[in-house]
Amino acid sequence: MELQGLHGQVVDRIGRSLAADEIRAGEVLRLEDVQERYGVSRTVAREAVRVLESKRVVTSRPRVGITVRPLTEWNLYDPQVIRWRLASPRREAQLRELAELRAAVEPSAAALAASGAAPDARAALTAHAHAMAEAARADDRRRFVTADAAFHRTLLTASGNGMFAQLAEVTEELLTSRHDLALMPPDIDMTAVHRHEEVAAAVATSRPTEAAEAVVRIVNAAHDEVERLLAGAGGCGYGG
Structure with a gap:
């Protein structure tokens, strides 16, 4: 969930600057610098720094100041951090890492x-696949992305692995950010829709090998699509 209010705006502006290397690792800021640069009160600046600390992008120490941490120490699974990186000139690295x-x-x-999901989870996966197909036929990109994100969230949660389930936010941020930041081709790929339907069908009928193979086809196609986009060659459609 994105932060609201003035301090949330400051967090977002600083985060984007950090991801773009406009403020570099090791650089030290004072609270007064944040106040002056963003035109906010000390209270707002302090709250923004606190949020950035929670994301592990900065560390704050008395008599030292606010130090920018190296990218390797950031919480790279934080959805807002992912969005900052996707919006930066170094978006290629983030896209490849997420695909991997x-x-x-x-x-x-x-x-x-496919091996152990509850009946309601299997039904939800099928419903999301159908919603993707309906959105694709209507050429409704926003509704398609919403259904796609819901599909992958349900799939990860239905695995029964709590750590997999917590990665749902990462996948959802990737899918929504690619749409919002114009990082996807103009057309929806119906082949990708059919692959999602194949996954849902395999899960619904307890076929784990087929479910895994169908997902491999989805992620490989999405990875290839990203590579084409990064190479400036465009793509045949949005693969999800």
Whole structure:
């Protein structure tokens, strides 16, 4: 969930500057610098710094100041951090890391879901796949992305693995950010819709191997699509 209010705006502006290397690792700021740079009160500046500390992007010490931490120490699974990185000039690294994470996790999640998901989770997965198909036929990109995000959230949760389930926010942020930041092709790929339907069908009928294989096809297609976009060659459609 994005932060609201003035301090939330300051957090977002600082975070984007950090992700873009406009404020570099090791740089030390004073609270007064934050107040002056963003035109806010000391209370707002202090609250913004507290939030940034919770995301592990800065550390604050008395008589030292606010020190920017190296990227490797940030909470890279924080949805807002992901959004900052996707909006930065170094978005390629974030896109590739997310694609690799999905490839490592989602096929296993699908196999687990097919092996032991509750009936209501299997039904929800099928419903989300149908919603994706309906949105694609209506050429409703926003509704398609919402259904796609819900599909992957349900899949990860249905795995029964709590750590997989907590990665749902990461996948959801990737899917919604690609739409919001214009990081996806103009057309929805119906082949991708059919692949999601294949996953849902395999999970519904307790076929773990087929479920995992179908997810591999989804994440591989999405990865290839990202590579084409990064290479400036465009893509045939949005694969999810």
